[in-house]
Amino acid sequence: xxxxxxxxxxxxxYRSTCPIANVLDIVGDKWTxxxxxxxxxxxxxxxxxxxxxxxxxxTNILADRLKRLEAAGLVKxxxxxxxxPRAEYFITRKGADLGPVLQAMGDWGQKYIPGVILPQQFRxxxxxx
Numbered sequence: 001x002x003x004x005x006x007x008x009x010x011x012x013x014y015r016s017t018c019p020i021a022n023v024l025d026i027v028g029d030k031w032t033x034x035x036x037x038x039x040x041x042x043x044x045x046x047x048x049x050x051x052x053x054x055x056x057x058x059t060n061i062l063a064d065r066l067k068r069l070e071a072a073g074l075v076k077x078x079x080x081x082x083x084x085p086r087a088e089y090f091i092t093r094k095g096a097d098l099g100p101v102l103q104a105m106g107d108w109g110q111k112y113i114p115g116v117i118l119p120q121q122f123r124x125x126x127x128x129x
Contacts, residue, residue, distance in 0.1 A: 026072050031057050032065050040125045045088040076128045090128035
């Protein structure tokens with residue numbers, strides 16, 4: 001059982017006071033930042049657009065990650081059709097603030113992983129709050 005730390009209580013819903021651990025709790029799997037990348041840098045908004053990414057995210061994982069990102073306030077879901085229900089997803093300001101993190105990861109990858117390619121130009125994200 002985890003002991004309570006009375007000197008440094010954890011933020012509500014998190015397992016520690018470490019900001020890196022808490023960020024990883026939100027975006028630290030192999031798919032979530034790719035969804036953020038597609039929203040932020042590729043202008044993708046619809047489910048099928050995310051599925052067309054070269055990493056081929058499985059549909060069940062994509063649905064879960066979009067729900068998690070929405071619950072964390074990084075993504076806003078907006079319905080554009082009622083019957084059948086169809087939604088678009090938009091990055092929020094909170095999600096867009098991950099841009100420098102993605103840029104740093106891209107720069108690191110380009111420096112140390114042979115053969116990777118950073119796009120020359122990114123789209124400006126459509127931010128919704």
